[in-house]
Each structure stands twice: as structure tokens, then as C-alpha cells.
Ligand code: NDP
């Protein structure tokens with residue numbers, strides 16, 4: 001079978017691979033819709049995970065099941081399924097401890113296009129099918145379903161990590177597709193003032209749609225200075241980081257009130273250390289919490305998030321700015337994600 005792969009750091013190309021083997025708990029799918037991710041760009045062109053050789057890329061998509069293992073109970077060939085980017089081993093001790101995304105090792109719930117071939121293949125393998133897949137509901141298109149793999153759950157996890165409460169003032173740093181879903185997640189959790197950081201007009205327009213009340217440009221000087229000015233020197237209750245660099249944490253800490261929380265879902269592709277500003281961190285006593293996390297993945301989350309779409313509480317279509325038809329266009333879609341033209345939020349390939 002064919003797949004679009006990372007050949008080595010900085011290089012991609014089409015390769016031939018064997019049809020994947022289906023274990024007793026697993027499923028094999030063929031893609032119906034696929035989307036590239038900024039994470040694929042970090043992985044290939046920044047070498048953020050280290051080198052990978054001939055690894056099929058991609059972790060966002062909707063599929064149709066072509067084969068299931070003997071022990072799979074709830075799915076059968078022909079089912080159309082939502083596929084989470086993070087597919088934990090649900091019987092691991094880490095999952096039992098509440099950290100499914102780190103099942104069998106740090107970030108190891110992230111398997112597609114990290115430890116194993118991703119979804120940009122003619123077929124792809126899903127571990128623990130009953131624990132990870134969810135039926136694509138009637139009423140959600142494969143294209144919309146592809147946004148439920150990673151953009152919605154990751155952006156929403158940012159709002160969970162920051163523990164957004166009713167009326168909180170929230171700063172969302174980065175309003176690419178992930179940050180936009182953090183804006184939407186924070187709004188659904190009851191944020192009051194919601195300040196979004198980003199510059200591309202198409203993203204700002206979408207951020208307003210999802211609930212941003214104010215904007216800051218990181219190009220106009222330090223984010224914290226602008227936020228402190230806007231909030232009478234007080235700062236915000238919560239910060240969600242969905243863009244920027246290792247240095248963004250300094251701005252986030254400075255913009256945060258004592259007792260506040262920073263939730264990071266940004267994939268830090270480069271830089272050795274994250275520096276925390278001593279004074280603004282309350283000289284070690286400011287109760288400013290910083291937590292970063294990979295989204296948990298799995299079926300229950302897919303079902304719950306798709307319920308938001310089905311019941312009209314979340315419109316993911318605003319994320320999709322570019323569409324392609326045909327599997328071979330996966331390459332074009334990924335290159336678009338790498339080049340990030342000004343009018344791009346997210347491309348999707350329909351197969
Ligand atoms: P985008 O590149 O589309 O968006 C990045 C956003 O950050 C843009 O709004 C951009 O502004 C803004 N930005 C850029 N530089 C800075 C800066 N110095 N300070 C503040 N804001 C800045 O990315 P995505 O939304 O696709 O993804 C966001 C991150 O989330 C990526 O790192 C991605 O790899 C990661 N990710 C993490 C996952 C997880 O599970 N933890 C899963 C999926 C993605 P502008 O409008 O000017 O472009």
C-alpha cells in the first residue's frame with residue numbers, strides 16, 4: 001500500500017509499505033477524510049521528536065473499517081469511524097491512573113506519526129478499537145469529523161488544563177486551529193472576557209465567532225505588557241497557550257494573576273529550556289500554576305465532543321478553509337500546512 005511519509009528529518013515522500021497487521025483488539029481502516037497538522041510540520045521539519053525513517057505521517061482523519069480483530073466487540077467492517085489522534089492503551093497502569101495519554105511511557109498514547117505509521121496511508125492500523133474509535137454520527141460529515149481527531153480535543157484540553165471557570169478572564173495565546181478550539185472550549189466553559197493573541201485576519205475573524213472578546217498582537221510588543229494594560233495592571237485568571245515558543249511562558253506568567261493557571265497544549269518543537277520569570281512567579285510563592293498536557297484521546301471523548309457538534313453547540317466548519325479531493329493531495333495539504341498562507345486555518349482532504 002501507498003503512504004505519504006517522513007523519510008528523515010526535513011524530507012518527505014511517497015513510500016510503499018506492507019498492509020498493516022490487525023491484532024485481536026485492533027482495527028484496520030481506510031481513510032475517508034484526512035487533515036495535516038502543525039505537529040506533522042514540527043516532526044518533519046524541526047525534527048522535534050528526533051529522527052524517524054520512512055514513517056507514514058498524519059494523525060487526523062475519519063475512516064471506514066475494513067477489518068477488525070477477533071476480540072473487537074463494538075465495531076465491524078463498513079463502519080465509518082472518528083479516529084482520535086491519541087489512541088492510548090486503555091489497559092495500562094498509566095491509563096488507570098488517569099493519564100491515558102502517557103500509557104506505557106511519556107506521550108506514548110500518541111502513536112500515529114510518532115511511534116508507528118500514521119493515517120496518511122491507503123490503510124491504517126488502530127490499536128484498541130473498542131477503546132479508541134467512535135462511530136461517525138449521521139449528521140457529521142467526514143470533513144467535520146476530521147476536526148474531532150485533534151483540533152477540538154486538543155484545543156478543549158487547553159481549556160481543561162487551565163481550569164476555566166464561569167466568568168474567568170482568559171488569555172488564549174495562539175489562534176491557529178488549536179487555539180481557536182481553545183477559545184471555543186473556554187467560551188463553552190463560561191469564560192467572561194476572552195483575549196486572543198494572533199494576527200492573521202482569517203483566524204481573528206474565526207476567533208470572534210468562537211467567542212473572543214479582545215485581541216492582542218504579539219507583533220506589537222510583549223503580550224504581558226499589552227494584557228496588563230488592558231486589565232488595569234491585574235492580569236488574567238487563566239492562560240491557554242496554543243502557539244508561540246518556549247519564551248511564551250514568560251509572557252504567560254507575567255500576564256497571569258496570582259492563583260491563576262496556565263494550560264499549555266503547544267508542541268514545543270525547539271529550545272532547550274523554559275524559563276520562568278522569578279519575580280512575576282511571586283519569587284516562588286505566587287500560586288501561579290503551569291501545566292502542559294497532551295490530550296487524553298479515546299472513544300468516550302470522541303463521543304462527547306461529537307455530541308457538541310451534533311447538538312449545535314460547536315460549529316467546526318469555520319476551521320476548514322481549504323479542501324482537496326483525492327488521497328494523492330495529502331502531500332499538497334501538508335505543504336500548505338508547512339507554508340501557512342495567510343488565508344489558511346486548516347486544510348482537509350476528502351477521499
Ligand atoms: P498555527 O501555527 O496555525 O497557529 C499558531 C498561532 O500562534 C497563530 O495564531 C500565530 O499567530 C500564533 N503565534 C505565532 N508566534 C507567536 C508568538 N511568538 N507569540 C504568540 N503567538 C504566536 O498552529 P496550530 O493551531 O495548528 O497548532 C498550535 C500548536 O499546537 C502547534 O505547536 C501544534 O504542534 C500544537 N499541537 C499540539 C497538540 C497536543 O496534543 N498537545 C496536538 C496538535 C497540535 P499568527 O496569527 O500571527 O499566525
Ligand code: ZN
Pocket residue numbers: 036037038039040059060085150151
Ligand atoms: Zn494534530
